[in-house]
Each structure stands twice: as structure tokens, then as C-alpha cells.
Amino acid sequence: MSDRKPRIVLGVGGGIAAYKACEVLRGLTESGHDVRVVPTEAALNFVGAATFEALSGNPVHTGVFTEVPEVQHVRVGKEADLVLVVPATANLLAKAAHGIADDLLTTTLLTARCPVAFFPAMHTEMWEHPATRDNVALLRSRGLVVTEPAAGRLTGVDTGKGRLADPREIVDLARLLLDEPRALPRDLEGLRVVVSAGGTREPLDPVRYLGNRSSGKQGFALARVAAQRGADVTLIAAHTVDLPSPAGAKVERVSSAEELRKAVQAAAVDADVVVMAAAVADFRPASRATSKIKKSDDQPDPVITLDRNADILAELVQDRRAGQVIVGFAAETGDEHGSVLDHARAKLRRKGADLLVVNAVGDGKAFGTEDNSGWLLAADGTEQAIPLGAKARLAATLWDAVTGLRQRRLQL
Template sequence: MRILLGITGGIAAYKAANLIRAFGELGHEVEVVPTQNALRFVGLPTLESLSGNKIDIDMYHDVSEVRHVELGTQADLIVIAPATASFMARLAAGIADDLLLNAILASNAPIVICPAMHTGMWLNAATQQNVETLSSRGIRVMPPAAGRLTGKDSGAGRLPETQDILEFIFKEQRLSGKSVTVTAGGTREPIDAVRFIGNASSGQMGVALATAALDQGASVTLIACNLEIPTPKGVTVVEAGTVVELQVAMDRKTDVLIMAAAVSDFRVAEPHAGKLSRSAGMTLKLVPTEDLVAGFAKKYPETLTIGFALSESAGEELIEVAREKLRLKGICVVIGNSLSALNSSETQVQYVTQKESTYFHGPKRLVAQSIITKISEAL
């Protein structure tokens, strides 16, 4: 495999030397592209001797050879280690102001990013949003390790050790060979040709779960219910608008079903064919919709079926609400979440089974990764 290793300008750049050697020992050809700032921390002779390739980061040297395109198109895999907050921000914005970023934008190769920075920078909302953006594009972002940082500080932000990075990149992923179906967004039940009964679900959590499952090697189907946010590359997207359309879309064999979509509890008995006039007023007759997740669990008992429970409760009350849904719906797991998570990039949830409950909180992307880890353990 031909690996393009990008090194950006952080103190952890010196660790890239071990990564180059490790790639070589595994039989891979390594093309190293450091940024100008990376060369402030690690010397060019070191990188050239370890990779066995001459390094030239001048974007405008041998322009006729279009080096950034050659680098990008010939790479089988792109790894950025370490990746600074500045680098991730520029990549998320599509800014190509050096050889490395130009090569990445010119490539269709899979990308793995290994961030390294101060804890405050890693947890900053801007950095987390950039990570979400990159993840939504199919880029795998390895969470940084926790421990001693530069100076006296400790916390999340260290570049993981070489072996951990290799395992993240190459190991057999937890959900390899498994099929995962995720529903996301919210259903809309028509009142007339232009109005509908809906809800405030953004679909962020469902998309984050689909992305996390994809990162763990699963074959992922995302059933998108009126989503207005990007879907991750690499998943199969099936569109569904109403409860009935969602029921049809999710009627399939799958190893795991994650019912993250907000499903309307009621529909209009007789939707109007045209546009109702406001001046005429209206009285709507609502009828209950089917309990889709309960029906699915009954039809496919071999599937690990996971539902969500939205509640104003918290703590032990939320756990009890979730356990009651477990009993009523006959499913394996209920994830209890709070109303405060609606349309927010942050969430706090209880992952509840009949035997245990686990609390997760933080950005939805990170919580989704934790949920997928629990699911893979359950399988």
C-alpha cells in the first residue's frame, strides 16, 4: 500500500518518525509530506532517511508535473499524524494553501486524521464542529489519547502511541461483516398538500450513529426521514417521509436496528388533497400511528433492536422511563435522552438494558462512538 503521511506543526511531530518506520516494517511505501511548520519540530533529513524518499514541500517546484495531483491520486491511504487544530480547520473549510492540503483535496483515498493539541483546543466548540464536519465526509478521526501534555498540563490531546495508531488504521474493525440500519430525522404526516404534522428532530444523532458504525466496519443503511443535514459517504441512504414510508423502508433483515428517528405518534385520518384555506378554519381528526420499533422487534427477534426514549426526566427517572419502554416494546436497548438535546450538537443519554445503565454525555459525535462501542460489545 502507498501511504501519504502528512505531518503538521505540533510538538508531537517528532512521533511521526516512529510511524514512518512502523509503516515501512509492515511493507508499505511511505510518501511523507510535512508542512513548513512541522519542519520546525522534526528535521527533513530524519524524515527522508526513514521514508527512503526525497521530500520537497515547495508547492511551486516543478509545476509542470502537477505534484499535488500526483501525490493525491497515487495514494492508497492518507494519514495525518499529528493533525493540529489549525490544519483540521483549514481542511474542513476546503482551504488548500500548501502542498499537503492540495494533495488531500486532489485524492479519493481514505483519510485517517490523528489530532494532537492542548486539551482546551481539542474540546473547543470550533474544533469539535470541524471534527464533525470531517467525519461527515467519511474521514476517520482518531480520538487523541489522555495524559501528560507539553508543560505541566494533563488531559485529552496527546498523539496516541504508534501501536495504537496502527491498530486504529489496520485492525479488523468491531463491526466488520455486520449490517447496521439507522433511522434518522423525523417523519412528517400530511395535513394537506403543503402542511404537515412533524417534530423538531434534526437527525444529528442518527447521522452520528451511522458514521460511527461505518467507522467500525459495518455495512450501514441510513433511513433518512426528511433530513436537512449531510449524510456520510459510504452509507446506503434510503429516503422516507411518513410513518408508512419509514415502516416499509425498515422492513429488512439486519444485525442491528437503531431507531433514532422521531416517529409521529399521530397522523391525520383524511389528509386534504389540495391546500386548505386558512379562512375556512379546520378540525383535524388524528389517529394513532403504528409502533414501528415494537413491530419490527416482533418480526425480527434475532436483530439487536435499539430504541430511543425522549423525556423531560433525568437521572434515575429517565432510566425508569427507558426500562418501561424496554418492557412495552420488547426490544434489547433503550437510549434515554433529554429534550435539551433537540437541535443541539451536545447530548446526554442513558444507555439502558434490563441489567445495566450507562451514562454518556458530550458532543453527539463522541456519544455516538460510545454507543456503537456498547453495541459491538453486545453483539
């Protein structure tokens, strides 16, 4: 096995978001990748070459007439395992779509035979212009990845779609493409997808709650990958760690199990796929104290009575519309009554979902981690082991299964 670090070319376009490429570069180098930054001349108006060289440890050039004996304009692209363009301006997308090669970055794009991913950043009017839309469609038709930008604050006082995706999201998707070069096809276009994520909290008093260890990372990865595969994604997010909102997804924040239930039910009415990845509390306090519960030496300890929360997944299955795919998640531990898989198989039969992702939890597994593993169980009895890998990779595996299930149904 080779010890060579994966080689990534980080192209940087001439937009104000170029400064965020430094965060992407830092994330990639810290996760063990060899990164060569290839900016345009315009990009150097925003971030100097010395900054990119210091962060990457590699020289930075923009033209094809430096280090001529090494034929850089061919070698850089041919030797890369992945090419990212961050930010991808409207100008760069146009050049890439039409094969214009007038600097080191655009010649690199022509010679690369590895996965290439563009992360656009521009004003909304430029992103929505027919010329840009045609260029994006042409690049995607050739198998290149052009991601959906985020919506939010742009330059000046403007807001709208066209904001660069969060650098952490870009790093996650880069890892995914290195592991699975074909993980982001546009095979979910036209589908309405609902994903729940995070852990619910059931209040005991104004300062305390019953909760769980869910970070929301897996649900956010599911929403992120679905949006970049073309789906219209609504993410219902309970409490999470500090996670960037997935670019291209609509995010609705909730707190308690009942709030999540109402939000998911409303969003699921016209959804093609619903994925319940949130860790929903099974119980809630029967009553909530209006003031903080105090400790007292002369009073007995309080007794907390719990009521059972609704089974949201079972309700979704019961009320599903024709053709709707419903996916559940199960965090399980083995016990004297059976193994993780024994409990999961019984849960799938009981819930009636089409697919169930099963995670073994405890001892630092699943909750709060960057990686995940488990099993994917289907209602037809098929089972697939999911090896340990990035949560975005598990998300891609699940979406592959969903598209396969939908295709089989269409053939019946």
C-alpha cells in the first residue's frame, strides 16, 4: 500500500470569496492531503501568493511560462487525484465549459483526468443568468461536479443565492469525492426530500431538559449530499453542534419531539423521500416546572413522571402517500435479548419503513464522531454492511439505495 498523500489541486477564482479558500486549504492539509494551490491572476488581488504557499508548503504560479521544462500546464492536472475550484466565478465556469485555456488553472482543468468539482460564488443575478445556467448544465453533462451555492449575505448589502458553501462543507465533499469519485451524480433532480437531524430536548424546567448525545452530523451530511445530487431538500434540525447549514437546502429549526413531529409531518405531505435521522426522545416530562427545581435538605427529592412521545416514523409510514420512500435510523446496543442486528430487524418490521440505517452506539461510536458505520436493512430482507467512513460517504450509500429502490418500483 502506498504512503503517498492524496494530491489535490485547489484552484482559486478571482472573487471576494477567495479568502475562504484559505480555510479550505487549511482543512485539507490538516487532514493529510498534499495541496497545490493554482490561483488566477485575479485571485491574487484578494489573497497573495505568499499566503497560499505558507499554508500549502507548495509553490504558487498562475501562468504557463514558469517552470517550463516541467511542462506544468500538463503535469499539474495529470498528477492530481482531485481538482477543486474555490470559488468558481461565472468567468471560470464559462471558460471551463468552453475549453478556454489561457492560464495555469484553465489548462489544468483541461488536462485533469480525476474528479473535478466547482464551488460557485457570485451574485444571484450572475448565478441565475441563462449563460451561467447553460455553462453549469454543460459541465455537469460531462460528469464534472458543479455544486449548488449557499444562500445568504453576499458582498455589500446584497443577499441571495450565490454565496460560497461553508469551507467545512467543501472539505467534507472533497473527502467524499476522493473516496467515491462518482458519489455526487445529479440523480435526485426533481425529487422533494425531507431529512430530520439532531437531538430533541424535552424541558424539565427553565434550565434543564431531557436530551441525548446526537450531534446532527449524520443528518446534515444526508441533507448536504442530497442537495448536491439535485434534490429539493428541507432539513428539519433539532439541537446540533455548531454545523454549517448545507448549501442548497432549506433549514427549519425545532427543539422538542413534538415540534419536530409537526414540522416533519407538514414537510412530508408532498415529499418523495423522508429520512428520519434525528434522535427523537422517546419520553418527555409529564409536566414542566415553571421555575428552576431546587435542591433542598428538608424536602424529598423530586419525582419526575414521564409520558411517551409519539412514534414519528410509524406515523409517517401509516400516512405515507403512494410511492413515497421512508427511511428510518436506529441507534442500537446489544443486550441479553439479542444483538444490535436482532433489535434492528425487529424494529424494521415493527415500523414498516422501506429502509433502516442501523448504528451500533456506545464507546464513542456514531454520536458526535466524524465517521460512521453500520448496516442498511431493506424491507425486502436485503442487508448491506456499511464500513467505517466519513458520514458523507454513508449518506451517499443511502441515496444510492433510495434511487435504486425507486427505479425498481418504476419497473414494476
